[in-house]
Amino acid sequence: MQVANRFRLQELQDFSVSVFRRLGCSECNAALGAEVLAESDKRGIDSHGIARLHIYVKWLSRGFAPANPAVQVIRETGSTALVDGGGGLGIMVAPVANQICIKKTQENGTAWVSVRNSNHFGIAGYYTGQATEKNLIAWALSNATSQVAPARSSQPMLGTNPFSVGIPVPGSFPIMIDMATSAVAYGKIEIAQRQKERIPMGWGLDSNGDHTTDPSELGGDQPYSMLPIGSVPDHGVHKGYCLSALTDILSGVLGDSGFGPFGPHFMLPEISPTPLYGKGLGHLFGAFQVEAITDLAEYSDRIQAWISLFRAATPVDPELPVLIPGEPEQAAIADRTANGVPLNPEVVSTLQKISTDLGVDFPG
Amino acid sequence: MQVANRFRLQELQDFSVSVFRRLGCSECNAALGAEVLAESDKRGIDSHGIARLHIYVKWLSRGFAPANPAVQVIRETGSTALVDGGGGLGIMVAPVANQICIKKTQENGTAWVSVRNSNHFGIAGYYTGQATEKNLIAWALSNATSQVAPARSSQPMLGTNPFSVGIPVPGSFPIMIDMATSAVAYGKIEIAQRQKERIPMGWGLDSNGDHTTDPSELGGDQPYSMLPIGSVPDHGVHKGYCLSALTDILSGVLGDSGFGPFGPHFMLPEISPTPLYGKGLGHLFGAFQVEAITDLAEYSDRIQAWISLFRAATPVDPELPVLIPGEPEQAAIADRTANGVPLNPEVVSTLQKISTDLGVDFPG
Numbered sequence: 145m146q147v148a149n150r151f152r153l154q155e156l157q158d159f160s161v162s163v164f165r166r167l168g169c170s171e172c173n174a175a176l177g178a179e180v181l182a183e184s185d186k187r188g189i190d191s192h193g194i195a196r197l198h199i200y201v202k203w204l205s206r207g208f209a210p211a212n213p214a215v216q217v218i219r220e221t222g223s224t225a226l227v228d229g230g231g232g233l234g235i236m237v238a239p240v241a242n243q244i245c246i247k248k249t250q251e252n253g254t255a256w257v258s259v260r261n262s263n264h265f266g267i268a269g270y271y272t273g274q275a276t277e278k279n280l281i282a283w284a285l286s287n288a289t290s291q292v293a294p295a296r297s298s299q300p301m302l303g304t305n306p307f308s309v310g311i312p313v314p315g316s317f318p319i320m321i322d323m324a325t326s327a328v329a330y331g332k333i334e335i336a337q338r339q340k341e342r343i344p345m346g347w348g349l350d351s352n353g354d355h356t357t358d359p360s361e362l363g364g365d366q367p368y369s370m371l372p373i374g375s376v377p378d379h380g381v382h383k384g385y386c387l388s389a390l391t392d393i394l395s396g397v398l399g400d401s402g403f404g405p406f407g408p409h410f411m412l413p414e415i416s417p418t419p420l421y422g423k424g425l426g427h428l429f430g431a432f433q434v435e436a437i438t439d440l441a442e443y444s445d446r447i448q449a450w451i452s453l454f455r456a457a458t459p460v461d462p463e464l465p466v467l468i469p470g471e472p473e474q475a476a477i478a479d480r481t482a483n484g485v486p487l488n489p490e491v492v493s494t495l496q497k498i499s500t501d502l503g504v505d506f507p508g
Numbered sequence: 509m510q511v512a513n514r515f516r517l518q519e520l521q522d523f524s525v526s527v528f529r530r531l532g533c534s535e536c537n538a539a540l541g542a543e544v545l546a547e548s549d550k551r552g553i554d555s556h557g558i559a560r561l562h563i564y565v566k567w568l569s570r571g572f573a574p575a576n577p578a579v580q581v582i583r584e585t586g587s588t589a590l591v592d593g594g595g596g597l598g599i600m601v602a603p604v605a606n607q608i609c610i611k612k613t614q615e616n617g618t619a620w621v622s623v624r625n626s627n628h629f630g631i632a633g634y635y636t637g638q639a640t641e642k643n644l645i646a647w648a649l650s651n652a653t654s655q656v657a658p659a660r661s662s663q664p665m666l667g668t669n670p671f672s673v674g675i676p677v678p679g680s681f682p683i684m685i686d687m688a689t690s691a692v693a694y695g696k697i698e699i700a701q702r703q704k705e706r707i708p709m710g711w712g713l714d715s716n717g718d719h720t721t722d723p724s725e726l727g728g729d730q731p732y733s734m735l736p737i738g739s740v741p742d743h744g745v746h747k748g749y750c751l752s753a754l755t756d757i758l759s760g761v762l763g764d765s766g767f768g769p770f771g772p773h774f775m776l777p778e779i780s781p782t783p784l785y786g787k788g789l790g791h792l793f794g795a796f797q798v799e800a801i802t803d804l805a806e807y808s809d810r811i812q813a814w815i816s817l818f819r820a821a822t823p824v825d826p827e828l829p830v831l832i833p834g835e836p837e838q839a840a841i842a843d844r845t846a847n848g849v850p851l852n853p854e855v856v857s858t859l860q861k862i863s864t865d866l867g868v869d870f871p872g
Contacts, residue, residue: 223587223618224800254587254618256796281758297830299822309754319757321750327743344742353824373747378708379691379739380748386685386833387751389818390673393683394645397810398801404817420817421810430618430796436588437622437762446761446785453768453784454753458663460717466661469750 188476272310320470552840636674684834
């Protein structure tokens, strides 16, 4: 069934479905939410998988989000749509909007779908991965709870705002860019906090707006901020800020969601700020057909050539070859499909608590 | 006429037109190329303006590019196109392709246009700026001569690959993201070389693949590489690499241009590599209508609110307020429209040489 502390992917996904069902979600909504989480665990992005089920449970059980949101298309053309998520969980709202984007792209060659009044949507790469399966080049952006300061500032005005682009490689794994627009994921700061280790300069600013290497200063009740990609002016922090700002504007401002510091608080929805405009978080999905631009078989040769060329680029350390974006996820998929998903004891105990609280069998 | 070493924008633009005409370009091609250069000087991006006229003159006068390229639409749908640039200068090819993208977007709501067999296209922000004037959200990407190493590598596999997104602010200047995907522009390394000053760690690797603070090691005949945004793993260099790789794939691989290390050499076209696939450099233009997604007047309120909110974010140094992307360019436009474009003596002497060589009056 499971090796050591590993759990079969399907068992974990089934558990999430049962939990969502018990909390009143329809079969369809439960399946969508569970699929997004499972895809994260499968790709090795443990921070965004079933380890977060307890947060979604909190949102649903305390009424911060409806179990079955009224997802509605508000405005529409052949190649665009604005979708209102009805305040639902992003992992149930965003897959629906993304499928609208994919369908419109298949019909029209290109499409953009904006989503408002949604919430945390899991890994951005789930959405672009759905599109690359259809040989589409695809974008997925979302804004998020504010933790990141603009360049020159110490005020957390931006979320870690994920930015994903998926590029199909016909017959193989896609090239998958899926990144927070902060220099580092908050999960790495949390690990350093637990292990009482120093962090590198450039991950965050303390309550005085100074760079700190003490992770305990980046959490709790005191003010702090994380930093955009680049961390410091000499390494391009203003460019990281541009990318984060872009994601906030396209996700939040365009479709009328809470933007900047007004996004809801994912971990603590009870302390969410009142937005200046709009409601919830926003997302943007976009795609276009490779075949609308070029012959697919010829493109396939070229993208394979690109991959071979970059894999063979001279490494600084021969032990650390150049990676193709998405390659670490491919390795995780192979491992976890064969051997299951490793869960640490803390995560297992949150799942066991959910199991007890809701009376849903946990596979462990 | 001009204050000190300043020249009127219109005079410089007229000079570029006359130079291109003398080299055999049609009125239309001369006007397009001169407009792209002038827009760069107007925005204060001096490295990409008339200071580079001598390089374009070299391309045309030595036959590396035709004066009047056969720009052709190779493949087309209502919302997409693949354009072959006929080996022309990017500053004459890309404006045509970008207008095709804008027209298709106005007709269909969204569009993407890929360009192959082109060359250096000037500032990416010129293209997105054309689209924001029509209240479109717009992308412009290009690959470039390879100088930048992927994360983990010391081999220059990527160009400084510019990435621009323009976001319209109805009735005002757009929010303009226009950045190289390298940590720093090569122009800043050249300045340090001339002034014999040290550069910060993180701008480039020397011939051994080690970080260097000596700018003389990043040029000349020895191997060297620049670094993507982030510069080092702790500051997100793998994310900068992803962004640069994305730009290379969408600009070069998609439409079949020279990708990775195979882009032509802009400064020294005579030593350009033979590409594995395709010819020249490639670009990608994309756009969608704000109005297809949301009410324009309401959007206008929200984007103005976003700007006000971010301008007021707490600065670390009160002397250095938070900037909105594109704000430095706005300040330059105001200055240069009123007071002319400052040109340094070296640039003036290259222009005087062109004037003498081609028998075209220079305004100085």
